[in-house]
Amino acid sequence: MENKTVTPNKSTSPQKKWMDFKVGSVPLPVYIVMAAIIVLAGVMQQLPVNMLGGFAVILTLGWLLGTIGANIPIVKNFGGPAILSLLVPSILVFYNAMNPNVLKAADMLMKQANFLYFYIACLVCGSILGMNRKILIQGLMRMIIPMMLGMILAMGVGTLVGVLLGLEWKHTMFFIVTPVLAGGIGEGILPLSLGYSTITGTTSGALVAQLIPATIIGNFFAIMCSGLLNRLGEKRPELSGQGQLVRLNGAEDDLADAMKDDTGEIDLKMMGAGVLTACTLFILGMLLQSITGFPGPVLMIVAAAILKYLNVIPGETQRGAKQLYKFI
Structure with a gap:
C-alpha cells in the first residue's frame, strides 16, 4: 500500500x-x-x-x-x-x-513637535492637489452656486433653531453648525480647529473636544439620510445621477475620465516632494497670516486651490502629494 x-x-x-x-x-x-x-x-x-x-x-x-x-x-x-x-x-x-x-x-x-499641523497640512494639500483639475474647473463651476446656496440656507436654518432653543447664535453657528458642514473629523474639524485656534488663542485639542459632538451627530443623520436617498434613487432611477454629480450635455462634457485614479505606483521620491510641498504651503499660509491677519490654515487651503487651478505645480509633485495624502 x-x-x-x-x-x-x-x-x-x-x-x-x-x-x-x-x-x-x-x-x-x-x-x-x-x-x-x-x-x-x-x-x-x-x-x-x-x-x-x-x-x-x-x-x-x-x-x-x-x-x-x-x-x-x-x-x-x-x-x-x-x-x-x-x-x-x-x-x-x-x-x-x-x-x-x-x-x-x-x-x-503632538504639542512640542506639532505633528498635528504636519498631519493636517498633508491631508489638505494632498486632497486639493490630488484632485483632478477638470473636476475642479468644470464640475465645481457648475456646482458652486447650488452648493453656496445650500450652505447658506443650512447655516441660517441651523443657527435659527439653536437661537430658538436658547443658545447663543455665535456658539451655534461656529461650534455646532459649521463643524457639521465641515464634513467629518480628519479633513473637517481638525483643520477647522487650527483656524479657530489661531483666532481664539485656545489650543486646537480643546477645540476639537468642543467640535466633535456636533460632527458625530451630524454624521449619524447624514448617513441615515443618504441611505434613505439611496433607496429613493433605486426605486426611482430618473431621480438619481448614478454617482454623476453634474448633469452632462454630451460626450464633450463627460467627466468620467476625471474620476479615474491616476496616482500610479507608490514612489518614495514623489512622496518626498509631496512632503516638501505640504510643508511649504503651510509655511506660506503662516507667512500670509502675519501679513493679512487671516488664519494661516485657511490661507493654506486657498493657496493650494489657486495653485491647482493655475496648474503651476508639476504633475509628478501633485501625484506625490496625493500619494502622501493616501498614506497619511
Whole structure:
C-alpha cells in the first residue's frame, strides 16, 4: 500500500488565521509583541520622550482603538475608529489612567513637535492637489452656486433653531453648525480647529473636544439620510445621477475620465516632494497670516486651490502629494 503524507491546509491553520488578522497594518501576534515592549518601557519609565516614543504611543493605541471601532456593528458606520480614538484617550487622561511617561512622549510629539499641523497640512494639500483639475474647473463651476446656496440656507436654518432653543447664535453657528458642514473629523474639524485656534488663542485639542459632538451627530443623520436617498434613487432611477454629480450635455462634457485614479505606483521620491510641498504651503499660509491677519490654515487651503487651478505645480509633485495624502 502506498503511503501518502497529508499536508495540513495552511489556509485554515490557526497560525495563519492569527497572522491574517491585523491591528492597523500589523499582524496581531506581531502587534502584541510590539505593544508589550512599549507598555513595559512606559511602566519602567524608559519610553523615550521624543518623536520615536511619541509615534510608538499614538500608533499602538490608535491602531488598537481604530481596529476595535471598525469592527463594532453599527458604530463602525458612523466613524467608529475616529470616535474611539478620540474618546478613549480623553477618558483615560481625564481619570489619570495613563502612565506619565507615555503622556510625556505623546505630548512631545503632538504639542512640542506639532505633528498635528504636519498631519493636517498633508491631508489638505494632498486632497486639493490630488484632485483632478477638470473636476475642479468644470464640475465645481457648475456646482458652486447650488452648493453656496445650500450652505447658506443650512447655516441660517441651523443657527435659527439653536437661537430658538436658547443658545447663543455665535456658539451655534461656529461650534455646532459649521463643524457639521465641515464634513467629518480628519479633513473637517481638525483643520477647522487650527483656524479657530489661531483666532481664539485656545489650543486646537480643546477645540476639537468642543467640535466633535456636533460632527458625530451630524454624521449619524447624514448617513441615515443618504441611505434613505439611496433607496429613493433605486426605486426611482430618473431621480438619481448614478454617482454623476453634474448633469452632462454630451460626450464633450463627460467627466468620467476625471474620476479615474491616476496616482500610479507608490514612489518614495514623489512622496518626498509631496512632503516638501505640504510643508511649504503651510509655511506660506503662516507667512500670509502675519501679513493679512487671516488664519494661516485657511490661507493654506486657498493657496493650494489657486495653485491647482493655475496648474503651476508639476504633475509628478501633485501625484506625490496625493500619494502622501493616501498614506497619511
